[in-house]
Amino acid sequence: MSADLVHVDTWLFDLDNTLYPAESGFMGQIEDRMTQFVVKVTGLPTEEAYALQKRYLAEHGLTLRGMMEHHGVEPAEFNALFHDLSLEALAHDADLLAALERLPGRRLIFTNADAFHAERVLTHLGLHHLFEDVFHIDSFGFRPKPDPAAFQAMLDVHGLEPTATAFFEDSERNLAPAADLGMTTVLVGAHAGASTAPFVQHRTEKLAPFLATARLRETRR
Template identity: 50%
Template sequence: MTAEPLRATGPGADLRHIRSWIFDLDDTLYPPESQFMRLIQGRINDYVVRTSGLPADEALVVQKGYLKDYGTSLAGLMAHHRIDPHDFLAEVHDVPLDVLTPDPGLRAALERLDGPRIVFTNGSTAHARRVIERLELVDLFDGLFSLEDADLIPKPDPRTFARMTERFGIAPASAAFFEDTVRNLEPAHAIGMTTVLVGARAVGTDTPFVDHRAASLAPFLATARLPGDA
């Protein structure tokens, strides 16, 4: 499949029908250029090496296969090895937060949004809270749905979307979901959510389940047409 560069939606994306705002966490609420996820990836790779007994290069191939096939490395490890998932989450997320910095522009853009704002992550509860606190956005979010809340069943599993929307009483047709991983947008679109792919990654040409594309979250939100706008 031929890939095309990601195009940011032009100013004024029409989100006037949106009443609930759902955000992925990692590489969505902060820029991937921070390389924060690389720190976590390193911890995951070390864990797979230790658990599988494979050399680092082979363990990396296995870990990427787990991510592709199961949605998270953890789900793959649980399917193939006896591990404590809570120990795994605590270990791989125990990384310094120094590379993350609050973004006043993102804060101002989030403040424009009328309605509940939810963080929906495949990370742990503790990890999400640390990151949101570091970004100084705690007061702007009304809820958090983590991997533990999903009984360790990660996005893009439709059951996890159903559980999340039920938890917060979200009507999908009036909800927007912002996410940097393309495949996680497909089940959201299937239940009627407006989907926004965030980040500068290339995507395939056949992505009918992506409604909007935003190279960066803050400018997209800052220029979007929101409820109450003419």
């Protein structure tokens, strides 16, 4: 059944593992770089550094936030780790491009990554021109999703009406604050079908067909 999204005029998308499939393995490259950085900063063996990285992610919403608070790491140093990653794993998706183009209203990116990474990935995917703005981790004071302060900053800067906004994410917990604000929530990825969270309104394994078949408001020509 196609999703009824006729009330939506603002389309808010996470970036990594949402606008490209997690199966690409690209995030695996990012995780490897993060682990080695934690090893360098803490002196821990790789397995312990990986566990610490995951603990910071769980506790703070972002490994970077934990590294900042507990080890004095500068955000620019951390984010630069990913600026030269190969993008070969990320393929153009003509179906996704067409599905995004049909969406009426505003399209925005809301990501815990930095601006350089976001723009580099969007450009490689051939999607950069479709989005009005990238609201990145620097934009909300390095307080990452799912911190409600990040969502409030997004609303304030862009003047969004939550009840007319749909938010697409691969991370279930990042959808909870969006639902609290009144946004329509969509969980994306192979794991989405198994979600039973009451704050997730729509679930889809693949983003392109979901958007392509959704019922949208009519636009005047």
